[in-house]
Amino acid sequence: MSFGDGGPSEGPGNGGTPDWEALAEASAARARRKKWLLIGGGAIATAAVAALVATAVVSANGDGSGNGAGKHASELPTADDLPTELPAPEPSFSSVAPPPPPDPRDYIADVKKDRLPVTVDAFFPDDKLTAGGRTYARGATHRTTQCAAATQGALGAILTANGCDQVIRATYSRDGVAVTVGIAVFDTEDRAKRTARLATGGLASLSGSGVPVFCRDGVICRRTANSYGRYAYFTVGGFTAGGNVTEADKNVYTTGDDLTDYTFRRIRHRGEVQASAAANLTTT
Incomplete structure (x- = not known):
């Protein structure tokens, strides 16, 4: 079953x-x-x-x-594996921009900031000066606070009306040509500019120290007027042997231009010295 x-x-x-x-x-x-x-x-x-x-x-x-986490002990770095020198720190820079350098012209535009001595040697320190390969011998120098006494014609009244403080003159000569350059000192740049713009008449030539009288007694000479900062500066140039100057007398023009450029650079240098001193003072 x-x-x-x-x-x-x-x-x-x-x-x-x-x-x-x-x-x-x-x-x-x-x-x-x-x-x-x-x-x-x-x-x-x-x-x-x-x-x-x-x-x-x-x-x-x-x-x-x-980070070494999760590794076997044999896989973790040892002391021999660590770097022996740390990386040098990266230089850091301030995000604040330095102030702009002082403008040299500011230090010769106003008597309150132009504090260097005003003397003959401050502007005409060299017995000889060279410009464009030409050498000029310095003759007589002169400084006076009676500004009109250093001028001829209407220039004296213009200096006085604008508050002239003093006039410094120096004569340089070369090859029978002499040029007297004069610097008129004012308290402000505006006064100096106005004087140079209105100038008529001219600077009185300065003889002596080997340079005879020139550009006097109605002799025609070349005259210039300029300004920079609180200084107006003038030249009068001609022949040491007398005689009128014409546009054809390029040696007179060249000598006057060399002396004008030299005087401008001396005034500018005065501003640069004071601006540099102010910049060094703010960085120390």
């Missing part, structure tokens, strides 16, 4: 009746095995996930950040 497919078969000595107790134990055993397989599989899966996470952490810490 038999059951359908998959049913229990008779066993020896059971008298044809199924052993229900044995079947129950077998079923329970199969259930236990399935439970343990499920538990074991879950543990393996959990371990695999943990391993993947750990690998990701190690990879993240080893991506070039250089």
Whole structure:
């Protein structure tokens, strides 16, 4: 006698009746095995996930950040691996712009800032001067606070009306040509400009120290008038042997231009010296 497919078969000595107790134990055993397989599989899966996470952490810490986290002790830098010299500090610069340098002209435009001595040597210190390859010998010099006394014609009244403080003169000569240059000193730049603009008449020539009288007694000579800062400066030039000057006498014009340029540079130098001193004072 038999059951359908998959049913229990008779066993020896059971008298044809199924052993229900044995079947129950077998079923329970199969259930236990399935439970343990499920538990074991879950543990393996959990371990695999943990391993993947750990690998990701190690990879993240080893991506070039250089902090050494997550590395094995043998992989961490040793004292021999550390740099022996620290990098030099980068220079730093102030974001505040330095003040602009003083303007030299400011120091010769007003008596309140122009504090250097006003003397002959301050403007005409050289026994000889060279300009354009030409050398001139210095003759007589003169300084007076009676400004009109150093002039001819109407120039004296103009100097006085504008508050002239003093006039300094020097004569230079070369090859029979002499030029007297005079500097009239005022308190302000405006007064000096006005005087040079209104100038008529002229500077009185200064003879002596080897230079004879020239440009006097109605002789026609070349005259100029200029100003820079609080200084108006004038020239009168002609022949030491007498005679009128014409436009064809280029040597007289050249000598006068050389002396005019020299005087301008001496006045400008006075401003540069004082501006430089002021700049050094503000930086110390």
